[in-house]
Amino acid sequence: MATGRTHRPATRSRGIPEATVARLPLYLRALTALSERSVPTVSSEELAAAAGVNSAKLRKDFSYLGSYGTRGVGYDVEYLVYQISRELGLTQDWPVVIVGIGNLGAALANYGGFASRGFRVAALIDADPTMAGKPVAGIPVQHTDELEKIISDNGVSIGVIATPAGAAQQVCERLVAAGVTSILNFAPTVLSVPDGVDVRKVDLSIELQILAFHEQRKAGEETDAEADVETVVPPVATRAPATGAAGRKGPDGDVPAVMPA
Amino acid sequence: MATGRTHRPATRSRGIPEATVARLPLYLRALTALSERSVPTVSSEELAAAAGVNSAKLRKDFSYLGSYGTRGVGYDVEYLVYQISRELGLTQDWPVVIVGIGNLGAALANYGGFASRGFRVAALIDADPTMAGKPVAGIPVQHTDELEKIISDNGVSIGVIATPAGAAQQVCERLVAAGVTSILNFAPTVLSVPDGVDVRKVDLSIELQILAFHEQRKAGEETDAEADVETVVPPVATRAPATGAAGRKGPDGDVPAVMPA
DNA sequence: GCGTGTGAAATTGTTCACAGCC
DNA sequence: GGCTGTGAACAATTTCACACGC
Structure with a gap:
């Protein structure tokens, strides 16, 4: 489902199943909402409903993280927010770069939820020299020539590719060469990357086609x-x-x- | 993994596994590229490489569709393009509406691959009255008031939600009430929909969080x-x-x- | 009593490996 | 000889159902 490459031969890693990892952000979002409403505890049933999954699955998921609930009571909201954030690595700051500031790239740069959870847009990069310096979402666009320098100066390890399909693989290679090890790809292409680099893909037209199938x-x-x-x-x-x-x-x-x- | 609701109690349906369905668009894209280069046939090995999967999986996937290859030779590219298109329902035309023409909605409207494969943007809809009439990607934006009429006049069954999270559920309900039965949701919320309606979700921040975990x-x-x-x-x-x-x-x-x- | 935590069962998805056909 | 199609082994994920602690 997720990453392009094999992703890691299941290193000994204290295995949290991939399917569980993919749901943690969902739980986190639901928990954050509860937290804002100052709800102190939730049952698996309630939280599951808010996250759109079933409660057995949720409990199983949480069981991989540890025993964070109280029988007969439920889960402490704040505590769980913290534990999940930590597990996801959101207690640290992740600088990201967005490459390709077209319609989509601009939309991503403007996307609020971005900055909210530990992610910080370190730079916007585009190949068009006439874009250079123009601010998008308050951040000046920089030229592709600067890519390597930007990556290393900011210690960026996550890159977002929002270029046209034709440019994606090349951008990807430059990102990887410069030290990026996680890539979120919006271009409709299969990226090939060396081992140890994670790729996740977001592809509008694939989603539509899946819907069309069911339709x-x-x-x-x-x-x-x-x-x-x-x-x-x-x-x-x-x-x-x-x-x-x-x-x-x-x-x-x-x-x-x-x-x- | 996909749909929000249970999706259908596994009606007797001639089961093509969901995982396979999700990969068909990938194969189709790779095949289309080959077709444009006038390549007549491919082996499972080659095609798998182009699609970024392994060949055993690809062959298994295709086996659910039928016996479309030739032993010792491979698959006929054109024929397979056609079969997969048909299976995905792309031989017909799917009018879609995009609701919420902000940065993201505009990006989606402009997205080329959209129209290419059987999907046609029937209308752009936004709640902001000052947007009404303004063309985006050559299509005039219409006001939310028109939503129901647009859906039924155009026979729209697929809707794309690109509104802020707060508006998404309400928009969703109106879409469904008007007859939409498949929804692609870009808003960071869990949508609840009645049985028989499919929801797929695209969520930037979730993807980033998953990357952060691995990172x-x-x-x-x-x-x-x-x-x-x-x-x-x-x-x-x-x-x-x-x-x-x-x-x-x-x-x-x-x-x-x-x-x- | 209530609701978590979890083994065990059921289901779904992936990989192997090879028989069968060109 | 090469490559598909597929049963059978394996692995991952989901669901069930109930013991256990509060």
């Missing part, structure tokens, strides 16, 4: 699916498939595989 | 972990934990589970 499925069921449709129709599609489409077998039915033409 | 882990190993750092500083944090922090136990070892107070 299509729903539509098919409405009309009660099954029965009908010949399931696989000769692919009129783009150019005719090289190999004869004849002998192909789709898995049996369900989604009315109606054709374009 | 911290790396740093710990470098200095050979253990020993050093007081690791936990008294949680000067907000208020002191209610229940005595005394008896707490972190999981054994590694990070010294030193207590707050």
Whole structure:
């Protein structure tokens, strides 16, 4: 699900499962909200509801961190906020750079939740020389030439790539060479990185396509699916498939595989 | 991993595993690139490399769709593009609306890969009346009042929420009431939706926090972990934990589970 | 009694390894 | 000989259900 590379051969590491790690920020957000309303304790049930998961999962997740609850009572909100923050490494400050200050990069730079939790935008970097010096979200954009210097001067270890797809791999390599070891990639490309570098990907069009899949499925069921449709129709599609489409077998039915033409 | 709600009680549905569905767009992208270069066929090995997965997984994934390859040869690129597109429901046109035309919404509206694959931005919607009529990415922004009408006039079933967190749930409810059944949520909130509605979430700050977790882990190993750092500083944090922090136990070892107070 | 913490069961996803077909 | 398709082993994750401490 997450990182591009294999991510680490499960070093002895005191294993908090990856799936759990991915949910900790969710819990943290819910807890922070409770904290702001000065709620002192929550049960797994309540917190789970606020985070949008089920309570068994939440309890299991917390059990990997330690025994932080009180039976018959629940969890102390402040204490848990602290423990999760610490576990996630948010008790320290993480300078990040954003490379590629187009529409998206600007949106990211302006994104408030960014700075809120331990992350600090150390620099905005863009390849367009005419952008240099222009402030975005109050931070002056710097030219790509400065990239290496910025990284090392600020001790940046997390980089955000918001460039066009074509530039992403190259930017990635420069970031990595300069010392960045975690990358959040918004460009629609697969980045290849050396071992030890983490990549996470955010990809709008992939998300939409996944939704479309389920959406299509729903539509098919409405009309009660099954029965009908010949399931696989000769692919009129783009150019005719090289190999004869004849002998192909789709898995049996369900989604009315109606054709374009 | 994806959807907020339980997503469907595993109706008998001809199961393509969710994990596989999530990778299909990746394959599709790699295949499209090959297609543009007029490459006629690929092996699972090559395609897997291009998509950033391993070949066994890819073959298994494809096996859920049917037998679309040729032993000893590989896969016909065009044919596979077509099959995957169809499976994902991209042979039809999906009108989407984007609600919340701030920095992020504008970035999304401008995002090219959007329109490319079967998705069409049917409307941009914002609550700010002064935005109304202003074109963003060539599309005039409309006021929230029009939301219901827009949805039904255009037969929109996919909505993108790019509003501030505070407005998201309400927007979501209006979208759903108007007939939207798939939502892509960029607001940092948990949306609650009725059964049958799919929600996918894209959350910058969560991704960063996950990276920070791994980053911290790396740093710990470098200095050979253990020993050093007081690791936990008294949680000067907000208020002191209610229940005595005394008896707490972190999981054994590694990070010294030193207590707050 | 209530709600956490957790073994054990169930489910889902990944990898192996090889038979079968080109 | 090369490469797909897939059962079977393995690994990760989720869910169940209940003992245990407050």
